[in-house]
Every structure is written in structure tokens, then in C-alpha cells.
Amino acid sequence: xxxxxxxxxxxxxxxxxxxxxxxxxxxxxxxxxxxxxxxxxxxxxxxxxxxxxxxxxxxxxxxxxxxxxxxxxxxxxxxxxxxxxxx
Amino acid sequence: xxxxxxxxxxxxxxxxxxxxxxxxxxxxxxxxxxxxxxxxxxxxxxxxxxxxxxxxxxxxxxxxxxxxxxxxxxxxxxxxxxxxxxxxxxxxxxxxxxxxxxxxxxxxxxxxxxxxxxxxxxxxxxxxxxxxxxxxxxxxxxxxxxxxxxxxxxxxxxxxxxxxxxxxxxxxxxxxxxxxxxxxxxxxxxxxxxxxxxxxxxxxxxxxxx
Numbered sequence: 001x002x003x004x005x006x007x008x009x010x011x012x013x014x015x016x017x018x019x020x021x022x023x024x025x026x027x028x029x030x031x032x033x034x035x036x037x038x039x040x041x042x043x044x045x046x047x048x049x050x051x052x053x054x055x056x057x058x059x060x061x062x063x064x065x066x067x068x069x070x071x072x073x074x075x076x077x078x079x080x081x082x083x084x085x086x087x
Numbered sequence: 088x089x090x091x092x093x094x095x096x097x098x099x100x101x102x103x104x105x106x107x108x109x110x111x112x113x114x115x116x117x118x119x120x121x122x123x124x125x126x127x128x129x130x131x132x133x134x135x136x137x138x139x140x141x142x143x144x145x146x147x148x149x150x151x152x153x154x155x156x157x158x159x160x161x162x163x164x165x166x167x168x169x170x171x172x173x174x175x176x177x178x179x180x181x182x183x184x185x186x187x188x189x190x191x192x193x194x195x196x197x198x199x200x201x202x203x204x205x206x207x208x209x210x211x212x213x214x215x216x217x218x219x220x221x222x223x224x225x226x227x228x229x230x231x232x233x234x235x236x237x238x239x240x241x242x243x244x245x246x247x248x249x250x251x252x253x254x255x256x257x258x259x260x261x262x263x264x265x266x267x268x269x270x271x272x273x274x275x276x277x278x279x280x281x282x283x284x285x286x287x288x289x290x291x292x293x294x295x296x297x
Contacts (some may be wrong), residue, residue: 012296013226014248022282023289025275031265032253040163040171051292066268068182068252075174079121080167 021065030062035069043076046086088113096165100156103176111149114169118145121170122177129181140180148173182252191259194249216295223295230281239274242267 010018035042042059045052053060063070091099092112099110101250106224124130125272130137159168187278242260245251257267282289 010219010224010227010248015224016293016296018243019227019249019289019292022278025272025279026159026221027276029272031266033265036175038162040167042173044163044167064273067246067250068178068254068264072174072178075125075178076167076171078127078226079145079170079174080123082124083117083121083170084164084167 010033024061024064026061028058028063032060032069034068035059035062036072037070039076041072043073043080044084046077047050047080088116091165093159093161093165095158097156100153112204114152114166115145115149117146117166117169118173122173125170125174126177126181129178144173144177145174145179151176179254182255184253185256186255189251191245191251191256194244194251195241198208219295223292226285226287227292230278232284234281235274239270239277242270243274246271 038056038059042052042056045055063073091110095176096110096114099106100114102110119141122144126137126140130140148169152169155172159165162168163171223276238260242253242256245256245259246253252268253271254264257264260267262270281290282292
């Protein structure tokens with residue numbers, strides 16, 4: 001018997017963002033917890049102007065894919081830059 | 088406030104009650120001083136919710152710091168590690184508040200009740216280009232329908248199309264955030280492989296939609 005399935009609505013801008021995400025997908029990616037574990041170190045490295053894409057590419061890639069982790073990184077970076085200007 | 092090295096923070100937090108209380112008071116000040124910057128795009132200090140949220144977040148963060156003290160590896164400054172915990176606690180709470188009245192079900196529509204949705208979004212004035220877009224839309228809809236599970240489709244609609252935080256999607260689906268990221272990662276991988284199998288490059292899709 002035919003089962004009514006949930007259907008999805010995709011505006012074009014969201015579709016394009018999704019396709020870009022699919023294109024950047026790697027076989028192995030860090031999880032949110034892997035990223036969280038290293039986020040303090042990563043954020044200090046960014047604040048110090050280090051080349052994090054080279055030093056911690058998997059964290060960088062996760063932050064590009066995961067909006068929640070990216071928000072947390074950006075929030076932590078604001079704190080580090082303001083409260084530890086020499087970090 | 089006393090300036091401490093990482094080792095001194097750890098020693099003082101493990102010391103006698105008097106030293107520990109003084110250290111916790113200093114750490115509290117560190118958290119409270121950082122939160123306005125962490126929350127600046129979410130909540131202004133003038134917001135009526137701000138003070139209560141700061142107090143709750145600070146309290147919960149201090150408890151977590153004590154609980155997880157042994158897991159601090161010294162990869163960063165101790166205060167950055169603490170602020171990281173505060174950021175996670177604060178944003179989790181703000182996400183929960185912002186999305187508490189939005190259910191996953193409200194984001195889904197029953198098939199047949201709507202026109203082919205992406206065709207409605209067709210923006211190309213040129214008929215040939217419009218036809219190309221429609222064809223591409225149908226192909227992508229088919230890939231999504233054939234490759235992804237219902238859970239994956241639901242997660243994509245909520246997180247990628249409606250912008251619901253994945254933490255909140257996970258909560259509503261009764262999953263851990265980590266597991267939901269994995270679900271979305273698997274979905275992306277499946278779509279990537281299917282596109283490769285169909286000989287369709289992301290560039291082609293993107294250029295079709297201008």
C-alpha cells in the first residue's frame with residue numbers, strides 16, 4: 001500500500017548551499033565532540049594569527065560544515081580577542 | 088584578581104576550601120566578564136533576560152569545570168577552556184529558548200498537498216534555462232528521495248533548510264548532537280556519491296541556478 005511520505009521544500013538559495021555542502025563533504029570528518037575538544041586550542045591559534053587551516057584542518061573543515069559549532073567558535077573568539085588580547 | 092598560570096588554577100581549585108572558594112570567585116569573574124562578548128549577537132546586556140542567564144550559565148559552567156577538571160589537558164589557557172564551556176552552556180540554552188515553540192513536524196508537508204516545490208522557486212526568465220532548472224530540481228528531488236532515509240530528510244529540512252540548530256534538531260529527534268551530525272554527514276556522503284554516479288558535478292548544479 002502506498003504510504004504518504006513527508007516531502008521537502010527547497011528554496012533555490014538553500015539548495016545551492018546544500019550542494020556546496022555536499023561538494024565539500026569528506027569521507028572522514030570530525031564530529032562535534034572532536035571539534036569541541038580542540039576548540040579552545042583552535043580559537044587561541046586563530047587569535048594568534050596562526051594558519052589553522054594548515055595546523056588543524058579537520059577542525060577547520062568541521063566548522064565550515066556545522067553551524068552550531070561555528071557559532072560557538074565565533075562566540076569564543078570574541079571572548080578571547082577581548083579578554084585576552086595577547087592570546 | 089590574582090593572575091594564575093594553568094598549573095596554579097588547577098592547584099588552587101584542588102586546594103583547601105578557603106583557597107578553592109577564592110579561586111572559584113576569580114573564575115566566576117572570568118566567566119562573567121566574557122559572557123557579554125560571547126552573547127553580543129544574541130542578547131544585549133540591557134536585555135531583561137541577560138542577568139538571569141549570566142547567573143545560570145556561570146553557575147552551571149563552574150559546576151562543569153569542577154566536574155571535568157581532570158580532563159583539562161593544558162592545550163590552551165585554562166581561562167579559554169573555561170570560557171569554551173560557558174559558551175556551550177549559554178548557546179545551548181539560548182537555542183533551546185528560541186526554538187522551543189517550533190516543532191520538526193511543522194516544517195514538513197505531506198506529499199501531494201503542494202506543487203513540486205522547487206519548480207515554484209524557478210527564477211529563470213529564459214524558457215530553456217527554466218526547463219534546465221526544472222529538470223535539475225526533479226533530479227535532485229529524486230536523489231534525495233531515493234538515497235536518504237526519512238530521518239535524514241527530516242534532519243536536512245530542519246537544519247539545512249529551516250535553519251534550526253542541529254543541537255535543537257537532535258533534541259527533538261531524541262538524539263545526541265554528535266549523532267545528528269553523523270546522520271547529516273552520512274546523508275551528504277550518500278548524495279555526493281550518487282551525484283558522482285550520475286555524472287553530475289556540483290558546479291553543474293550551481294551554474295544551472297545562476
